[in-house]
Amino acid sequence: MTASISDSPLSPLKPTLGSLRLHLLSIFFALGSFLWGYDIGILATIYVSPGFKKALHHPTASQEGLITAIYYLGTWTCYVFLAHPASDRLGRRWACFAGSLVVCVGAALQTGAGGSHALAMMIVGRIIAGFGTAVLSTSVPMYQSEIAPAKQRGRFVVMNHIGMVTGLSAAFWVGYGMSHWTQGKGFDLSWRLSVAVQFIPAIILCAGLPFLPESPRLLVEKGHLEDAKKSLRWIRGVDDSNEEVAEEIAEIQQTMEFHRSNQAASWKVLFTDPDLFARLWRSALLQFMAQMCGSTAIKYYLPINFLALGLGKELSLLASGIESTLKVGCTIIEMVLVDRLGRRKTLLFGSVIMTVALLINGVLPLVYPNNVNRASDYACVIFIFFYSFGYSIGFGPNSWVYGSEIFPTHVRAKGLCISASGGSIGSIIVAQIWPVALQNIKSKSYFIFMAFNVAAIVLIIPFYPETKGKTLEEMDNLFKPKKIDYESNNVTEPKPKRKDGFEDVTEIVMQPGKKE
Numbered sequence: 001m002t003a004s005i006s007d008s009p010l011s012p013l014k015p016t017l018g019s020l021r022l023h024l025l026s027i028f029f030a031l032g033s034f035l036w037g038y039d040i041g042i043l044a045t046i047y048v049s050p051g052f053k054k055a056l057h058h059p060t061a062s063q064e065g066l067i068t069a070i071y072y073l074g075t076w077t078c079y080v081f082l083a084h085p086a087s088d089r090l091g092r093r094w095a096c097f098a099g100s101l102v103v104c105v106g107a108a109l110q111t112g113a114g115g116s117h118a119l120a121m122m123i124v125g126r127i128i129a130g131f132g133t134a135v136l137s138t139s140v141p142m143y144q145s146e147i148a149p150a151k152q153r154g155r156f157v158v159m160n161h162i163g164m165v166t167g168l169s170a171a172f173w174v175g176y177g178m179s180h181w182t183q184g185k186g187f188d189l190s191w192r193l194s195v196a197v198q199f200i201p202a203i204i205l206c207a208g209l210p211f212l213p214e215s216p217r218l219l220v221e222k223g224h225l226e227d228a229k230k231s232l233r234w235i236r237g238v239d240d241s242n243e244e245v246a247e248e249i250a251e252i253q254q255t256m257e258f259h260r261s262n263q264a265a266s267w268k269v270l271f272t273d274p275d276l277f278a279r280l281w282r283s284a285l286l287q288f289m290a291q292m293c294g295s296t297a298i299k300y301y302l303p304i305n306f307l308a309l310g311l312g313k314e315l316s317l318l319a320s321g322i323e324s325t326l327k328v329g330c331t332i333i334e335m336v337l338v339d340r341l342g343r344r345k346t347l348l349f350g351s352v353i354m355t356v357a358l359l360i361n362g363v364l365p366l367v368y369p370n371n372v373n374r375a376s377d378y379a380c381v382i383f384i385f386f387y388s389f390g391y392s393i394g395f396g397p398n399s400w401v402y403g404s405e406i407f408p409t410h411v412r413a414k415g416l417c418i419s420a421s422g423g424s425i426g427s428i429i430v431a432q433i434w435p436v437a438l439q440n441i442k443s444k445s446y447f448i449f450m451a452f453n454v455a456a457i458v459l460i461i462p463f464y465p466e467t468k469g470k471t472l473e474e475m476d477n478l479f480k481p482k483k484i485d486y487e488s489n490n491v492t493e494p495k496p497k498r499k500d501g502f503e504d505v506t507e508i509v510m511q512p513g514k515k516e
Contacts, residue, residue, distance in 0.1 A: 017237030025212065025235070026144045026156045030163025031205040032096050032136040035103055037167025038198045039129050040299055041324065043068065045175020048303050048313055049191040050182070056118045061435040063119065068300050068431035070123050074130020075137075076424035079417045083135045084267070087413040091218055092143040097209045099135030100202045106132060107202075111195045134424075137164075137400075138416050145404040146215040146412075147235050150471040154338035154401050161397035162331045167201075168299065169324035176317040217409045217472070220252050228252075255476070256409055267414045275480045276411060282464060283403035283419035289456045290395035291426030293354055294449030297434040298387065308438060309380050310371035319381060323388055330392035342468035343398050347460050350394015355453040357387035362446035395456075399423065405467055406475050 046052040047064060059067070086095040106129030113121040141160040148156040174197050178190040213235060219228035232245050270280045298305070302323065306316035337346055360383040368376040407415035430449075437445040465478055 018235065019237075021235055021237055022148060022152075022156060025147060026159040027163075028205075028208060028212070029096065029140045029143055030159045030166075031201050032100065032140045033160045033163030034167035034170070035100060035198055035201050035205065036133040036136050037164035037169075038171045038201070039103060039107065039133055039167075040071075040164075041168035041171030042175060042194050042198070043071075043126075044300050044302055044304075044320065045172060045179070045317060046191040046194060047301070048307070048316070049175075049179065051186075051188045052191040055114050055188065055191075056122060059119065061439050065432045065435045067119075067122055067126055068296075069428045071126040071130040072424040072427040072431060074127035075134040076130075076421045076428070078131040078134035079138070079421035079424060082131065083138050083420075084413040084417040086135055087139045087142060087417070088218075092139045092146070092215045093209050093212055095135050095139040096143070097206055099132045099139065100205050102132030103129050103136065104132075104199060104202050106130070107195055107198050111192050134417075134420070138413065138420055141400045141404040142412060142416060143215050145401075145472070146217040146409070150474070151469050152339060153405060153472075154343070154468065155335050157401045157404055158331065158335040158338055158397045160400055161392075162328065162335065165324065165327045165331050165392065165396070169321065169328050170197075172302075172317070172321040172324045176314075176321045179314065179317055216249065217252055220249060221256055221409050225249065225253070252409070260410065267411075267418065270411060270415055270418060275476075276407070276415070279406045279475075279479050280415055280419060283399075283406060283415065284422035285459070286395070286399045286402055286464075287419050287421075287423035288426045289452060289459075290399040291423050291430055292449065292452040293351070293391070293395055293456060294358060294387070294430070294446070294452070295391050295395065296427045296430040297445075297449065298384065298391075300431065301434055301438070302384075304435070304438070305384065306381065308442070309365075309377045310374070311377075311381070323385055326385060327388045327392050330389045331397060334393040334397050337393060338397065338401060339468060342466045343402055344460060344464055344466050347394050347398050347464070348457060350390040350392075350396075350398075351453045351457045351460070353390030354387050354394070355450055355457070357383040357390065358446045358450035358453065361387075362443050362450065365443035402464075402467065405470075405472060406479065408476070409472070 053059070056063075083095075086098060090098060106125045106127070109121050109125030109128065113119075113125065140163070141157050144156045144160055145153055171194075174194050178186075178194045181190040213231040214227070216228040216232040216235070219225075219231060229245055229249055232249060233240065233242065236242075236245060238245060270276045302320045303313070303316040306319050307313065311319060334346060341349075361380045364376045364380055371377055403416050403419045404412070433448075434445065437448070467475065467478065470478055
């Protein structure tokens with residue numbers, strides 16, 4: 001069996017029901033990504049709030065960098081130690097539920113930050129929020145990846161990023177709206193209410209998650225075959241008599257039995273097994289590059305970046321709201337492109353666009369310093385919008401699509417979480433560097449991230465195979481130089497080359513548990 005049965009039509013009517021359920025499930029889970037995006041975006045708007053600055057005793061650029069970076073220390077810690085056990089033991093649904101609750105605890109501390117311990121409360125709140133969003137940012141794309149048909153998987157996992165950028169956009173617009181409430185209690189309450197708005201999507205998400213089906217692949221992994229069949233039938237919109245669901249479950253089961261007999265499920269196997277490590281370093285590097293390409297600097301400091309280009313505070317917040325809204329539209333375009341053009345082409349195209357945009361933003365302020373040329377400043381603003389387009393069709397969604405689909409089910413949570421920790425490391429570096437760099441070397445800061453985009457192009461071309469249209473079970477044949485027969489549970493090594501360049505006629509077949 002070489003292709004997932006989920007890619008084939010089931011009946012003239014039932015695919016419509018199954019497609020509707022797939023979309024609704026992916027959209028609802030994207031509320032978790034919305035919460036993640038809002039928690040990131042709202043910080044960018046309150047950095048320019050006079051009430052926030054007074055409450056935190058006018059933090060320095062280094063302290064603002066600490067508040068931003070410490071969040072990613074929380075995400076990194078959770079990715080490495082907590083997110084994958086939560087996702088595997090609790091399941092994708094309940095891990096998402098737990099992550100939402102943890103984000104709310106962190107948001108409560110940030111909302112209440114004040115007095116002599118205001119900075120400490122904000123820092124602790126950011127760390128706790130980082131723990132929660134680490135669970136959300138991995139459990140959501142894993143669920144979407146595991147319920148989707150192979151030929152449409154990119155589209156459904158991109159909904160994860162659409163949720164995130166929609167959260168970013170909502171945060172900027174809430175921040176922009178609240179920035180006008182400056183009189184009386186509004187001076188202090190405006191930024192606090194901006195942070196507290198994230199409780200609304202968190203409550204909606206937690207209320208709905210207990211009623212949704214669990215990932216069929218996770219249920220098979222846990223040995224609950226009947227529950228897995230029931231879950232998959234509901235998701236695909238078919239009745240109990242449908243044989244294709246049983247065949248799909250059997251294919252998933254064969255793959256998992258093969259991996260159980262040939263690989264341990266410990267996180268250590270990701271580093272010791274060459275085939276899994278080949279996936280791990282690619283996914284982790286992609287996450288790292290997704291932050292080092294400059295996205296953290298743009299996301300967290302967008303209003304500050306616009307202020308540096310001579311825009312006023314209100315106009316900077318307005319421009320940030322427009323930019324984040326356009327980013328939603330760009331990510332919807334990527335939802336269409338990712339399964340047509342593939343992961344590689346959209347990654348490369350996005351990196352080229354970001355390189356050009358960062359180059360323009362680095363060069364023009366050097367040619368026209370101190371905002372002496374308004375046309376130059378507006379050109380930089382426009383190219384920041386172009387940068388957002390490149391990120392939205394490239395690294396933004398694809399770093400999660402790629403990482404969520406290349407690992408086998410028994411190590412998928414561990415693989416994606418460890419990979420995502422690479423993104424946290426990149427974010428910590430950028431968050432600490434950017435405000436200080438912008439203060440000291442100004443627009444030359446953009447050249448740093450431009451160099452990373454150029455490096456990304458050089459790395460993607462030779463090292464990242466296309467995964468478009470592959471079932472999750474077919475990823476083994478894509479990343480392994482071995483031919484796998486799941487039914488006989490054998491691994492056939494590639495034929496060794498002779499000195500004359502031709503293949504040796506001898507095949508080496510490894511049986512599970514046997515060594516050469």
